[in-house]
Amino acid sequence: MDNYRGSLLIRFYRHVHASCRQLKFATQQMLCEFNELLPFxxxxxxxxxxxxxxxxxxxxxxxxxxxxxxxxxxxxxxxxxxxxxxxxxxxxxxxxxxxxxxxxxxxxxxxxxxxxxxxxxxxxxxxxxxxxxxxxxxxxxxxxxxxxxxxxxxxxxxxxxxxxxxxxxxxx
Structure with a gap:
């Protein structure tokens, strides 16, 4: 049972970590695109x-x-x-x-x-x-x-x- 919980926690951690990286990347892209749209x-x-x-x-x-x-x-x-x-x-x-x-x-x-x-x-x-x-x-x-x-x-x-x-x- 502990191994099962441990593997679930590890998978959950990896999923959250990957999601955070994707969110960070998406935010950076949006900021870059926003800066390109600024008029001057x-x-x-x-x-x-x-x-x-x-x-x-x-x-x-x-x-x-x-x-x-x-x-x-x-x-x-x-x-x-x-x-x-x-x-x-x-x-x-x-x-x-x-x-x-x-x-x-x-x-x-x-x-x-x-x-x-x-x-x-x-x-x-x-x-x-x-x-x-x-x-x-x-x-x-x-x-x-x-x-x-x-x-x-x-x-x-x-x-x-x-x-x-x-x-x-x-x-x-």
Whole structure:
């Protein structure tokens, strides 16, 4: 009788153990499938630029095979949007445009910088890239102005912050 109970317990244990492994495997599969269904991965970063006494917010959305990069501050709203698309014909060719400007007919003062930045990011990741630099207009004059202490511009500092944070992104 004890052998019979022992063998039943062993079979029961093996059955439970196998069921647990199957459940664990099924759960892992469901989590993987769920993660694949997520629309995007997002990151919010604060770029502290002490030499300019400003704090900028950086939002990076990793969408399906493309990136969206937004740069602004506390008061910022979307004020412009530029895009760069890699060419399907030649890997070195790109097509870029400003597709939205809050000012309507006139260009946002950052439109040129948005377009250039979207092309640099697109070239690195070989994917479509949308960039919005939604900063107050007074920042436009600082964008290319060389800081005497750091010997760099606000634009260079911002670009460094963006690329430093993009370096951890892997597109699927």
């Amino acid at each position: 991965d997002s990151r919010q970063i604060i770029c502290e630029l002490k030499e300019y006494n400003i704090q900028l917010k950086l939002l990076i959305l990793q969408l399906n095979e493309c990136l969206f990069v937004w740069l602004g501050n506390e008061e910022s709203k979307l004020s412009g949007l530029s895009v760069c698309l890699p060419s399907q014909i030649s890997p070195s060719d790109q097509h870029s445009a400003t597709i939205y400007s809050v000012t309507g007919t006139s260009r946002n003062p950052f439109s040129e910088y948005e377009e250039n930045l979207s092309c640099k990011i697109s070239k690195r990741f070989h994917c479509p890239v949308f960039v919005s630099i939604s900063l107050p207009y007074e920042f436009a004059s600082l964008w290319n102005h060389v800081n005497v202490i750091t010997q760099s511009t606000l634009g260079q500092k911002v670009e460094y912050c963006i690329f430093e944070n993009l370096s951890t992104i892997v597109l699927s």
